[in-house]
Amino acid sequence: MDAVVGAVTNVNDVYWYGVIVLLVGLGLYFTVRSRFVQIRLVPDMLRSLTERAETLPDGTKGISAFRAFSISAGSRVGTGNIVGVGLAISVGGPGAVFWMWAMAIIGAASAFVESTLAQLYKVPDRDGFRGGPAYYMQYGLGRRWMGAIFAVVIALTYSFVFNTVQTNSIVDAASTSIGFEGNGPAAVVGVVVAGLTAAVIFGGVRRISGVTRIVVPLVAGAYIILGLVVVLLNLGEVPRMFSLIVENAFGVREVVSGGFAAAFIQGVRRGLFSNEAGMGSAPNAGATAAVSHPVKQGLVQSLGVYFDTLLVCSMTAFVILLSEPEYGTAAGASLTQNALAAELGGWTVHFLAIAIFFLAFTSVIGNYYYGESNIEFLSTSQRVLQGFRALVVLCVFAGAIGSLSLVWELADLFMGVMATINLIALLPLSGVAFALFAHYSRQRSRGIDPVFHRSDLPEIRGVQVWDEPQGARELG
Structure with missing residues (x-):
């Protein structure tokens, strides 16, 4: 097993340099070309999040922007925020937090x-x-073969590999809370999570969004409140903590071996695993929303990145760093649990185990939906879909008894491949996104609620919906 982990780690150590170049390079390009849309339009993000769903052609209400946001948040806000941040700090040092923010x-x-x-x-x-x-690879680029490759990779990455990470993290947290060892109790946890997963994923996207829109805000909110309590109790130490984060991020103060490089690589990897920006996962949830303009959901998903990393991940980082952690141990959930216990008492170990369970479970069903959406791109057969669901449930169980190091290294590898394919497609299609953004901005400048109809931009080919004009509405 150690040899397999070592081989995958060696591949990741080389391959991820190329992934980082793509992520940072295209992210900066999109930032400059949009004139910092992700900063300028935060008010529009909040407004779009609260809009009611548009009515579908059959007269039913579509999925709202918030429900679509909840599916992506259900996938984003999970073990990456607690276990992943703990791993990033223990292996990469406090500076990894800075690079997660960046x-x-x-x-x-x-x-x-x-x-x-x-x-x-x-x-x-x-x-x-x-x-x-x-879908945008097929209809936007006209390359179904590329879309098919991506569909296979995301189905493997999210529904199989990432879901093993989620259940593995549940077992890790439960073992710290209850104190069990061995595969027997872990298998019991795996059976429970697999059974709950089956109950939800066989119910479709509406049941998935119905679960995540309730669970994610409640559990994440309670976790954020605990983090804020820890920060308030250690207010005098906060300036020193921020100083340590910045100094370690640029190698001024070395806390773990590897210095700047370790902090940078771990921050980028764990940050991407957590917020998924540019990886091609959240768009699968964003596409489900019935909104009046495509840009609105683009803004909502940008807000999701902030919610995940700048808020939830930061709380984990603050809790850990204010507890004087031991670095270089490759600890995950246990690092965060022990840090909370040191500040607020032993009961928080059990609370965090419960929180990780719920957040990881919503991630499992959110991850599943990403796979389902892409399986249906490849085949409309119900037998294929039912078989896929059965394999997902099996992988959820298998994650409970897997190796922590191996599942995280495999997650990194698959995540890197998926991001590479998506980013290669985004570059030639970005002009379409910015044409839509200009269309949206023109309406906003006139004081009307932006609405898109495909005849507005007839030069854009391959659009499958957006047929019926719905009229511009005055902003209140």
Whole structure:
């Protein structure tokens, strides 16, 4: 097993330099070209998040921007925020937090572009709409073969590999809370999570969004409150903590071996695993929303990056760093649990185990939906879909008894491949996203609520919906 982990780690150490160049380079390009859309339009993000869903052609209400946001948040806000941040800090040092923040701000521009495109090139589905990178690769680039490759990779990455990470993290947190060892109790946890997963994923996207829109805000909110309490109790130490983060980020103060390089690589990897900006996952959720303009959902998904990294991940980082952690141990959930216990008492170990369970579970079903959307891109057969669901449930169980090091290294490898394919597609299609952004901005400057109809930009080919003009509405 150690040899396999070592081999995958060696591949990641080389391959990820190329992924980082793509992520940072395109993120900066989108930022400059949009004139910092991810910063300038934060008020529009909040406004779009609260809009009611548009009515579908059959007269039913579509999925709202908030429900689509909840699906992506359900996938984003999970073990990456607690376990992933703990791993980043223990291996990369406090400076990894700085690079997670930097990648979130840069990546929010990529999130805007990819989710705007996913909205534009979405297709009708039994629950409303579906879409994502595979669909904009086919209809926007005219390369179905590329979309098919991406669909296979994302299905493997999210529904199989990432879901093993989620259940593995649940077991890690539960073992710290309850104190069990061995595969027996872990297998019991795996059976429970797999059973709950089956109950939800066989119910479709509406059941998925119905679960995540309730669970994610409640659990994440409670976790953020605990983090704020820890910060307030250690207010005098906060300036020193920020100083340590910045100094370690640039190698001025070395805390772990590797210095700047370790902090940078871990920050980017764990940041991407957590917020998924530019990776091509969140657009699958963003495409489900029934909104009046594609740009609105692009803005909502940018906000999701901030919510995930600048808020939830930061709380984890503050809790850990204010507890004087031990570095170089490659600890995950246990590092955060022990840090909370040191500040607020032993009961928080159990609270965090419960929080990780719920957040990881919503990530599992959000991850599943990303796979489902892409399986349906490859095949409309119900037998294929049911078989896929069964394999997902099996992988959820398998993650409970897997190796922590191996599942995280595999997650990094698959995540890097998926991001590479998506970013290569985004570059030639970004002009379409910015044409939509200009269309949106012209309406906003006139004081009207932006609405898009595909005849507004007839030069854009391959659009499958957006037929009926709905009229511009005056802003209140």
